[in-house]
Amino acid sequence: MRNFVETHDGPLGSVSGRALLGRAIKGVMLAPILILGVTSASAETVDAARIVKDSCAACHTQSGNSVAPPFPKLAGMAPSYLAKQMRDVASGARKSDIMAPIMAEMERGEINALADYFARQPRTPGIVTHPDLVEEGERIYREGNKENGVPACAGCHTQDGGGAPRFPMIAAQNADYVVQQLKSFRDGERANDFGKLMRTVVSRLSEAEILAVAQYVASMPVPPAAR
Template sequence: MRKLANRPGGPKGAAIIRRGWGKVLGGLTLSPLMAVLLTPPAAAQSADISQKVKAECAACHTETGNSIALPFPKLAGLAPDYLAKQLRDFVSGARKNEIMFPIASQLSRADITALADYFSRQKRTPAMVTKPQLLAAGEIVFHQGNKENGVPACAGCHTRNGAGAPRFPMLAAQNPDYVVQQLQNFRSGARTNDFGKLMRTTVSRLTDDEIQAVAQYIASVPPPAGR
């Protein structure tokens, strides 16, 4: 039994092999390829996604997904399934965008899943209200809608605090210029990837003033706790 334990396949033999490799590797400078091969898969994936965020996303959305450029959306805190769907829609053409199409087209399915998870875990920061005089009118549209025109309240799908639901994105603290842009796109038919044509139907009944007002109100809503 003592001889068997000292063989390479035995417990002591395995320990000797590990110590031997430790001494060999300890004296070497690992190449980038070897470093990747010896890096735990989770850590390697995390580093890879961080690099993709910096290379592809940060210029418009920042590394935390809190874009300070008002025409670009905040991604922080959005549900991962919603984010992944938008990226897939950019690739398929279901959602058209000249900037996002070439970027999303280079992503693998694993990249899309990892990026969606990354941005969903980032904490959203408050947005900038640029037209405070419109807040009161926007609050009415968001919470009550417009019964005369058949416009339902935004809160019905996106919740009263703007936190959103699995199929509907968080709106709280979203950049107002981006909200205006997307509402106009739904109304004109430039964006068509909404669930059951709900947004296209709703926004078709909104006036330009209501679109501007509700976008300002959305920007004023504090980000939900923890998101």
């Protein structure tokens, strides 16, 4: 890094005085960089796979593809979304009796490492338990329901269910988990959605529509980026 203090006499005084000032400025400017470097290095050394094995795998499996219907698949989801959800659970913004004690023990670097770990895992195909509901679910997902003022789910979660930065990938997600979360939004038990969007939309869905959408979501092929 070049010293920005000039080497001739001037308003800042002698050469030696300016040199000392230059070194002081350099030290101040480098301090945040060094601190960030230490923080980054410590985050990079987090053994995410070990944390998953010890704290997450029982419900989500080591690959983040939960085989227990009430628990979500985390594999392939955007790391920024995953990290936000974990922070929300830790802060209480998202309620979870199971997750809250676990996340309360996590440091920020561990949360980020876990989010990156699960984001890199390939997602497995979903399981449809009520195939007779898939067609109706697809209609609602792609077109919405104009009579009830329900917009198409695809508007936020995209046509292939891959999601967007603020909206999660839901393709091939466990149907029971989708139903659970939609009802939680509807009943106000979950309130960490962006701009109250999910709470507003789901309040207009019937019970039958919620079940149908969940089955269609489970039937959706895994998006290429998450395979």
